[in-house]
Amino acid sequence: MRRLAESDYRFMEVVWKHEPIPSMRLVDRCLEELGWKKSTTFTMLRKMTQKNYVKNTNSIITSLLSRDQVRAAESELFIEQRFGGSLPGFLVSFLGGKTISDEEADELRKLIEEHTKEN
Numbered sequence: 524m525r526r527l528a529e530s531d532y533r534f535m536e537v538v539w540k541h542e543p544i545p546s547m548r549l550v551d552r553c554l555e556e557l558g559w560k561k562s563t564t565f566t567m568l569r570k571m572t573q574k575n576y577v578k579n580t581n582s583i584i585t586s587l588l589s590r591d592q593v594r595a596a597e598s599e600l601f602i603e604q605r606f607g608g609s610l611p612g613f614l615v616s617f618l619g620g621k622t623i624s625d626e627e628a629d630e631l632r633k634l635i636e637e638h639t640k641e642n
Contacts, residue, residue, distance in 0.1 A: 526597055531576070533557055534567045538577055539590050546582040 527535065537552050538544065544552065546568065553564040568584065571577045578585050606612040623631075 526600055527576075527593060530567065531571065532593070534564075534571060535576065535586065535588070535590070535593065538584060538586050543583050543585045546579065546584055549584050 534553070534557070537549065537556055541548070541552055546565075549568065550561050550564045553559040553567075554561070559567070568577065568579065572579050576586065576588050578587055602608060602610060602613050606616065
């Protein structure tokens with residue numbers, strides 16, 4: 524999956540928040556939440572349908588990508604591009620010399636154990 528452009532991501536946020544949503548209700552939501560005109564929303568809907576990010580069935584819009592899928596792909600791409608794929612390198616940079624609490628350290632250990640290949 525490619526990285527979503529900022530406008531794509533903002534549109535998807537509206538869809539994820541309200542799906543399944545009738546297309547005219549989506550127009551109202553995009554006007555209220557993004558300040559977009561009807562034509563902008565329908566242009567974006569067409570574009571996102573062509574990319575297979577959303578489905579438009581009988582004017583009911585649903586996502587074909589979950590928020591978690593998008594976040595995971597974008598995080599992976601970011602770590603690959605900025606840190607040569609090194610998750611430890613990212614974490615060291617992210618912490619920037621800050622300390623974490625014992626509870627946060629325990630939570631990280633649990634996450635590592637859950638996502639280790641041997642498990």
